[in-house]
Amino acid sequence: ANRxxxxxEGCLWCNQLIDPTLLAKEAKTDDERRAQEYGTEQPNPSVITLNAVAAAHAVNDFLLDYLGLRPERAPLHYEHFHFLKNSRMLVEPRKDANCPECSRNGRFGRGDAVPLPSVDG
Structure with a gap:
């Protein structure tokens, strides 16, 4: 996928692509994680050729935006690739007017005025 x-234009939080459970898990210490582990966590294998396709699309999108080569109001779409079917699906992302991250009243663009959702340590 390329997002x-x-x-x-909305963010990963608006589009429910950030798992709050995983965020909470990452905020825990190693000891806290071990204490809550049930032995069900399996590693997710990565396929380098599939990652390369998504990364190439992401770099192209970045360069087109950074260099101003994309038409002014070109629509933003997420791309979902299905390699076994040799197909691509375009998905229009959601935009939440009340998003705590990217909305007008959210954290976006406020720098040090708003604390980051992180844990020291």
Missing amino acids: PVRPG
């Missing part, structure tokens, strides 16, 4: 993010 470009641009100001004013």
Whole structure:
């Protein structure tokens, strides 16, 4: 999948692509993680050729935006690749007006005025 993010176009949080459970898990110490482990966690294998396709699309999107080569109001779409069917599906991302990250009242663009959702340590 290729999911470009641009100001004013919604974010990964709006589109429910960030798992709050995994965020909470990452915020725990190693000891806390071990104490809550049930032995069900399996590693997710990575296939380098599939990653390369998504990474190439992401780099192209970045370069087109950074260099100003994309038409001004070109629609933003997420791309989902299905390699076994040799197909691509374009998905229009959601935009949540009340998003705590990218909405007008969210964290986006506020720098040090708003604390990051992170844990020291």
